[in-house]
Amino acid sequence: MLTPLDIHQKEFRKGAWGYKTEEVDEFQRQVAQSFEELYKENILLKEQVARCEENLLRYRHLEETLNNTLVLAQKTADEQRASAEREAELRLKEARLQAEQIVAAAWAKQQEMERQYEHMRNQFRQFRVQFRAMLLSQLETVKGEDWEEMANMDEPFADARPWSPAAVSTGEGQAG
Template sequence: MTISKIDLLNRKFTKRVWGYAPEEVDQLMGEVAEMLGVVAEERKNLIKKVRRMEASVDEFRQRDETLRDTLMSTQKMVDDIKGGAQREAQLILDEARSKAEGMVQQGHNRLAQLYEDIENLKRQRSQFEIQLRGLLETHLRVLDSEDTAASRLESLESKLKFLRKAE
Protein backbone atom coordinates (compact mmCIF):
# COMPACT_ATOMS: atom_id res chain seq x y z
CA MET A 1 0.00 0.00 0.00
CA THR A 2 1.43 3.38 -1.04
CA ILE A 3 0.91 6.41 1.19
CA SER A 4 1.26 9.90 -0.28
CA LYS A 5 2.01 13.15 1.51
CA ILE A 6 -1.67 14.19 1.37
CA ASP A 7 -2.82 10.80 2.72
CA LEU A 8 -0.49 11.23 5.64
CA LEU A 9 -1.67 14.78 6.36
CA ASN A 10 -5.36 13.83 6.20
CA ARG A 11 -4.97 10.78 8.38
CA LYS A 12 -6.81 11.05 11.70
CA PHE A 13 -6.25 8.89 14.71
CA THR A 14 -8.77 8.08 17.40
CA LYS A 15 -8.14 9.69 20.73
CA ARG A 16 -7.93 7.69 23.88
CA VAL A 17 -7.18 8.40 27.39
CA TRP A 18 -3.59 7.76 28.09
CA GLY A 19 -2.76 8.03 24.38
CA TYR A 20 -0.22 10.22 22.65
CA ALA A 21 -0.45 13.97 22.65
CA PRO A 22 -2.34 14.96 19.52
CA GLU A 23 -0.12 18.01 18.83
CA GLU A 24 3.02 15.90 18.86
CA VAL A 25 1.44 13.32 16.63
CA ASP A 26 0.23 16.03 14.23
CA GLN A 27 3.67 17.64 14.26
CA LEU A 28 5.37 14.29 13.58
CA MET A 29 2.84 13.54 10.87
CA GLY A 30 3.59 16.90 9.25
CA GLU A 31 7.32 16.28 9.34
CA VAL A 32 6.91 12.78 7.97
CA ALA A 33 4.53 14.08 5.30
CA GLU A 34 7.05 16.78 4.36
CA MET A 35 9.86 14.21 4.17
CA LEU A 36 7.62 11.90 2.19
CA GLY A 37 6.93 14.74 -0.27
CA VAL A 38 10.67 15.41 -0.65
CA VAL A 39 11.35 11.71 -1.12
CA ALA A 40 8.51 11.44 -3.67
CA GLU A 41 9.90 14.45 -5.58
CA GLU A 42 13.42 12.97 -5.49
CA ARG A 43 12.01 9.66 -6.64
CA LYS A 44 10.23 11.36 -9.55
CA ASN A 45 13.44 13.23 -10.48
CA LEU A 46 15.47 10.03 -10.19
CA ILE A 47 12.98 8.19 -12.41
CA LYS A 48 13.32 10.97 -15.03
CA LYS A 49 17.09 10.80 -14.71
CA VAL A 50 17.03 7.00 -15.06
CA ARG A 51 14.85 7.31 -18.17
CA ARG A 52 17.26 9.86 -19.69
CA MET A 53 20.18 7.59 -18.84
CA GLU A 54 18.37 4.59 -20.30
CA ALA A 55 17.76 6.63 -23.46
CA SER A 56 21.46 7.54 -23.52
CA VAL A 57 22.41 3.92 -22.95
CA ASP A 58 20.07 2.86 -25.75
CA GLU A 59 21.63 5.52 -27.99
CA PHE A 60 25.12 4.32 -27.06
CA ARG A 61 24.07 0.73 -27.68
CA GLN A 62 22.72 1.75 -31.07
CA ARG A 63 25.96 3.60 -31.85
CA ASP A 64 27.96 0.60 -30.64
CA GLU A 65 25.93 -1.71 -32.85
CA THR A 66 26.34 0.68 -35.78
CA LEU A 67 30.08 0.85 -35.16
CA ARG A 68 30.31 -2.93 -34.94
CA ASP A 69 28.36 -3.28 -38.18
CA THR A 70 30.59 -0.66 -39.78
CA LEU A 71 33.72 -2.40 -38.52
CA MET A 72 32.46 -5.76 -39.75
CA SER A 73 31.58 -4.43 -43.19
CA THR A 74 34.88 -2.53 -43.33
CA GLN A 75 36.75 -5.70 -42.38
CA LYS A 76 34.82 -7.61 -45.04
CA MET A 77 35.68 -4.95 -47.63
CA VAL A 78 39.33 -5.06 -46.56
CA ASP A 79 39.29 -8.85 -46.83
CA ASP A 80 37.60 -8.65 -50.25
CA ILE A 81 40.06 -6.03 -51.49
CA LYS A 82 42.97 -8.00 -50.09
CA GLY A 83 41.71 -11.21 -51.69
CA GLY A 84 41.19 -9.42 -55.01
CA ALA A 85 44.67 -7.92 -54.83
CA GLN A 86 46.17 -11.31 -54.03
CA ARG A 87 44.31 -12.91 -56.94
CA GLU A 88 45.40 -10.11 -59.26
CA ALA A 89 49.00 -10.38 -58.03
CA GLN A 90 48.91 -14.14 -58.63
CA LEU A 91 47.57 -13.58 -62.16
CA ILE A 92 50.33 -11.05 -62.84
CA LEU A 93 52.94 -13.46 -61.48
CA ASP A 94 51.53 -16.33 -63.54
CA GLU A 95 51.51 -14.17 -66.67
CA ALA A 96 55.06 -12.95 -66.00
CA ARG A 97 56.22 -16.51 -65.36
CA SER A 98 54.58 -17.66 -68.58
CA LYS A 99 56.18 -14.83 -70.57
CA ALA A 100 59.56 -15.54 -68.97
CA GLU A 101 59.27 -19.24 -69.83
CA GLY A 102 58.33 -18.28 -73.40
CA MET A 103 61.32 -15.95 -73.63
CA VAL A 104 63.64 -18.62 -72.25
CA GLN A 105 62.22 -21.12 -74.74
CA GLN A 106 62.74 -18.63 -77.58
CA GLY A 107 66.30 -18.10 -76.37
CA HIS A 108 66.93 -21.84 -76.35
CA ASN A 109 65.42 -22.17 -79.81
CA ARG A 110 67.52 -19.27 -81.11
CA LEU A 111 70.65 -20.75 -79.53
CA ALA A 112 69.94 -24.12 -81.12
CA GLN A 113 69.42 -22.39 -84.48
CA LEU A 114 72.71 -20.52 -84.09
CA TYR A 115 74.56 -23.76 -83.28
CA GLU A 116 73.00 -25.36 -86.33
CA ASP A 117 73.99 -22.35 -88.47
CA ILE A 118 77.55 -22.54 -87.11
CA GLU A 119 77.76 -26.24 -87.96
CA ASN A 120 76.43 -25.54 -91.48
CA LEU A 121 79.01 -22.78 -91.93
CA LYS A 122 81.79 -25.11 -90.72
CA ARG A 123 80.67 -27.75 -93.24
CA GLN A 124 80.51 -25.13 -96.01
CA ARG A 125 83.98 -23.85 -95.07
CA SER A 126 85.36 -27.37 -95.08
CA GLN A 127 83.79 -28.05 -98.49
CA PHE A 128 85.05 -24.70 -99.78
CA GLU A 129 88.58 -25.48 -98.52
CA ILE A 130 88.46 -28.90 -100.19
CA GLN A 131 87.23 -27.37 -103.45
CA LEU A 132 89.80 -24.56 -103.23
CA ARG A 133 92.62 -27.05 -102.62
CA GLY A 134 91.41 -29.10 -105.55
CA LEU A 135 91.28 -26.00 -107.72
CA LEU A 136 94.74 -24.87 -106.56
CA GLU A 137 96.16 -28.32 -107.17
CA THR A 138 94.60 -28.32 -110.62
CA HIS A 139 96.10 -24.88 -111.33
CA LEU A 140 99.47 -26.04 -110.01
CA ARG A 141 99.34 -29.06 -112.28
CA VAL A 142 98.39 -26.82 -115.17
CA LEU A 143 101.22 -24.45 -114.26
CA ASP A 144 103.60 -27.36 -113.91
CA SER A 145 102.46 -28.74 -117.21
CA GLU A 146 102.81 -25.27 -118.77
CA ASP A 147 106.33 -25.02 -117.36
CA THR A 148 107.04 -28.42 -118.81
CA ALA A 149 105.45 -27.40 -122.09
CA ALA A 150 107.40 -24.13 -122.07
CA SER A 151 110.66 -25.96 -121.43
CA ARG A 152 109.81 -28.44 -124.17
CA LEU A 153 108.95 -25.57 -126.43
CA GLU A 154 112.25 -23.88 -125.61
CA SER A 155 114.03 -27.13 -126.21
CA LEU A 156 112.27 -27.54 -129.52
CA GLU A 157 112.98 -23.95 -130.48
CA SER A 158 116.64 -24.34 -129.68
CA LYS A 159 116.74 -27.56 -131.70
CA LEU A 160 114.99 -25.82 -134.52
CA LYS A 161 117.48 -22.96 -134.43
CA PHE A 162 120.29 -25.43 -134.37
CA LEU A 163 118.86 -27.26 -137.34
CA ARG A 164 118.32 -24.07 -139.25
CA LYS A 165 121.87 -23.04 -138.65
CA ALA A 166 123.02 -26.40 -139.71
CA GLU A 167 121.24 -26.20 -142.89
Protein backbone atom coordinates in the same frame (compact mmCIF):
# COMPACT_ATOMS: atom_id res chain seq x y z
CA MET B 1 -0.07 8.41 -4.71
CA LEU B 2 0.17 11.03 -2.03
CA THR B 3 2.19 14.13 -2.54
CA PRO B 4 3.96 16.10 0.16
CA LEU B 5 1.34 18.80 -0.29
CA ASP B 6 -1.44 16.27 0.42
CA ILE B 7 0.25 15.40 3.69
CA HIS B 8 0.67 19.08 4.69
CA GLN B 9 -2.92 19.90 3.94
CA LYS B 10 -4.42 16.89 5.66
CA GLU B 11 -6.52 17.80 8.65
CA PHE B 12 -7.75 15.40 11.17
CA ARG B 13 -11.11 15.66 12.92
CA LYS B 14 -10.93 16.03 16.56
CA GLY B 15 -12.63 13.68 18.80
CA ALA B 16 -13.18 13.62 22.53
CA TRP B 17 -10.52 11.20 23.17
CA GLY B 18 -8.21 12.02 20.29
CA TYR B 19 -4.52 12.62 19.98
CA LYS B 20 -2.73 15.75 21.04
CA THR B 21 -2.86 18.20 18.20
CA GLU B 22 0.69 19.46 18.62
CA GLU B 23 2.16 15.96 18.42
CA VAL B 24 0.07 15.07 15.39
CA ASP B 25 1.02 18.35 13.67
CA GLU B 26 4.74 17.81 14.45
CA PHE B 27 4.59 14.23 13.25
CA GLN B 28 2.68 15.32 10.15
CA ARG B 29 5.37 17.95 9.44
CA GLN B 30 8.16 15.39 9.86
CA VAL B 31 6.38 12.85 7.68
CA ALA B 32 5.71 15.50 5.02
CA GLN B 33 9.33 16.59 5.07
CA SER B 34 10.65 13.02 4.80
CA PHE B 35 8.08 12.19 2.17
CA GLU B 36 9.01 15.35 0.24
CA GLU B 37 12.69 14.36 0.27
CA LEU B 38 11.80 10.85 -0.85
CA TYR B 39 9.44 12.22 -3.46
CA LYS B 40 12.13 14.55 -4.90
CA GLU B 41 14.70 11.77 -4.77
CA ASN B 42 12.24 9.46 -6.53
CA ILE B 43 11.68 12.06 -9.27
CA LEU B 44 15.46 12.52 -9.68
CA LEU B 45 15.97 8.77 -9.80
CA LYS B 46 13.22 8.39 -12.39
CA GLU B 47 14.86 11.11 -14.48
CA GLN B 48 18.22 9.36 -14.11
CA VAL B 49 16.67 6.05 -15.08
CA ALA B 50 15.06 7.68 -18.11
CA ARG B 51 18.42 9.24 -19.13
CA CYS B 52 20.17 5.94 -18.53
CA GLU B 53 17.58 4.14 -20.63
CA GLU B 54 18.04 6.75 -23.38
CA ASN B 55 21.80 6.37 -23.15
CA LEU B 56 21.48 2.60 -23.09
CA LEU B 57 19.27 2.71 -26.16
CA ARG B 58 21.74 5.08 -27.88
CA TYR B 59 24.68 2.86 -26.87
CA ARG B 60 22.88 -0.24 -28.08
CA HIS B 61 22.23 1.48 -31.39
CA LEU B 62 25.88 2.59 -31.51
CA GLU B 63 26.98 -0.94 -30.63
CA GLU B 64 24.81 -2.34 -33.41
CA THR B 65 26.22 0.23 -35.84
CA LEU B 66 29.76 -0.58 -34.75
CA ASN B 67 29.12 -4.30 -35.07
CA ASN B 68 27.68 -3.80 -38.54
CA THR B 69 30.64 -1.60 -39.45
CA LEU B 70 33.07 -4.17 -38.07
CA VAL B 71 31.35 -6.98 -39.97
CA LEU B 72 31.39 -4.89 -43.14
CA ALA B 73 35.05 -3.98 -42.62
CA GLN B 74 35.94 -7.63 -42.04
CA LYS B 75 34.00 -8.65 -45.14
CA THR B 76 35.68 -5.92 -47.19
CA ALA B 77 39.11 -6.93 -45.87
CA ASP B 78 38.39 -10.57 -46.71
CA GLU B 79 37.26 -9.61 -50.21
CA GLN B 80 40.32 -7.42 -50.75
CA ARG B 81 42.61 -10.15 -49.47
CA ALA B 82 40.97 -12.69 -51.77
CA SER B 83 41.17 -10.23 -54.67
CA ALA B 84 44.83 -9.54 -53.94
CA GLU B 85 45.56 -13.26 -53.76
CA ARG B 86 43.79 -13.85 -57.08
CA GLU B 87 45.67 -10.96 -58.66
CA ALA B 88 48.98 -12.23 -57.26
CA GLU B 89 48.28 -15.71 -58.61
CA LEU B 90 47.36 -14.26 -61.99
CA ARG B 91 50.51 -12.14 -62.12
CA LEU B 92 52.60 -15.11 -61.05
CA LYS B 93 51.06 -17.24 -63.81
CA GLU B 94 51.67 -14.46 -66.33
CA ALA B 95 55.28 -14.10 -65.16
CA ARG B 96 55.83 -17.84 -65.39
CA LEU B 97 54.29 -17.94 -68.86
CA GLN B 98 56.41 -14.99 -69.95
CA ALA B 99 59.52 -16.62 -68.49
CA GLU B 100 58.71 -19.87 -70.29
CA GLN B 101 58.26 -17.93 -73.54
CA ILE B 102 61.58 -16.14 -73.04
CA VAL B 103 63.34 -19.43 -72.30
CA ALA B 104 61.70 -21.07 -75.31
CA ALA B 105 62.68 -18.16 -77.55
CA ALA B 106 66.25 -18.27 -76.23
CA TRP B 107 66.36 -22.03 -76.78
CA ALA B 108 65.07 -21.62 -80.33
CA LYS B 109 67.58 -18.82 -80.97
CA GLN B 110 70.39 -21.01 -79.64
CA GLN B 111 69.27 -23.90 -81.85
CA GLU B 112 69.10 -21.58 -84.86
CA MET B 113 72.55 -20.16 -84.14
CA GLU B 114 73.99 -23.66 -83.72
CA ARG B 115 72.38 -24.69 -87.02
CA GLN B 116 73.80 -21.60 -88.74
CA TYR B 117 77.22 -22.27 -87.20
CA GLU B 118 77.19 -25.85 -88.49
CA HIS B 119 76.03 -24.66 -91.91
CA MET B 120 78.85 -22.10 -92.06
CA ARG B 121 81.36 -24.69 -90.88
CA ASN B 122 80.23 -27.05 -93.62
CA GLN B 123 80.44 -24.26 -96.19
CA PHE B 124 83.94 -23.42 -94.97
CA ARG B 125 84.96 -27.07 -95.28
CA GLN B 126 83.49 -27.25 -98.79
CA PHE B 127 85.23 -24.02 -99.76
CA ARG B 128 88.50 -25.29 -98.36
CA VAL B 129 88.19 -28.59 -100.26
CA GLN B 130 87.20 -26.78 -103.49
CA PHE B 131 89.91 -24.17 -103.06
CA ARG B 132 92.49 -26.85 -102.38
CA ALA B 133 91.31 -28.80 -105.45
CA MET B 134 91.55 -25.66 -107.55
CA LEU B 135 95.01 -24.88 -106.22
CA LEU B 136 96.15 -28.45 -106.86
CA SER B 137 94.70 -28.25 -110.35
CA GLN B 138 96.47 -24.98 -110.99
CA LEU B 139 99.66 -26.42 -109.57
CA GLU B 140 99.35 -29.40 -111.89
CA THR B 141 98.75 -27.06 -114.80
CA VAL B 142 101.84 -25.06 -113.89
CA LYS B 143 103.85 -28.27 -113.64
CA GLY B 144 102.50 -29.50 -116.97
CA GLU B 145 104.37 -29.68 -120.33
CA ASP B 146 102.97 -26.46 -121.79
CA TRP B 147 104.53 -24.44 -119.06
CA GLU B 148 107.84 -26.18 -119.56
CA GLU B 149 107.79 -25.31 -123.25
CA MET B 150 106.97 -21.70 -122.52
CA ALA B 151 109.75 -21.46 -120.01
CA ASN B 152 112.23 -22.76 -122.64
CA MET B 153 111.26 -20.31 -125.40
CA ASP B 154 113.66 -17.49 -126.14
CA GLU B 155 111.36 -14.83 -127.45
CA PRO B 156 108.00 -16.08 -128.48
CA PHE B 157 106.73 -12.76 -129.84
CA ALA B 158 109.86 -11.53 -131.57
CA ASP B 159 108.07 -10.90 -134.86
CA ALA B 160 105.26 -8.84 -133.25
CA ARG B 161 105.17 -5.10 -133.74
CA PRO B 162 105.38 -2.81 -130.74
CA TRP B 163 102.11 -1.56 -129.46
CA SER B 164 101.14 2.09 -129.28
CA PRO B 165 97.87 3.89 -128.76
CA ALA B 166 98.28 5.72 -132.07
CA ALA B 167 98.72 2.44 -133.88
CA VAL B 168 95.54 1.12 -132.32
CA SER B 169 93.48 4.12 -133.45
CA THR B 170 94.76 3.87 -137.07
CA GLY B 171 94.66 0.13 -137.13
CA GLU B 172 98.38 -0.30 -137.83
CA GLY B 173 99.32 -2.25 -134.79
CA GLN B 174 96.86 -5.02 -135.55
CA ALA B 175 98.04 -8.34 -136.72
CA GLY B 176 96.84 -9.08 -140.12
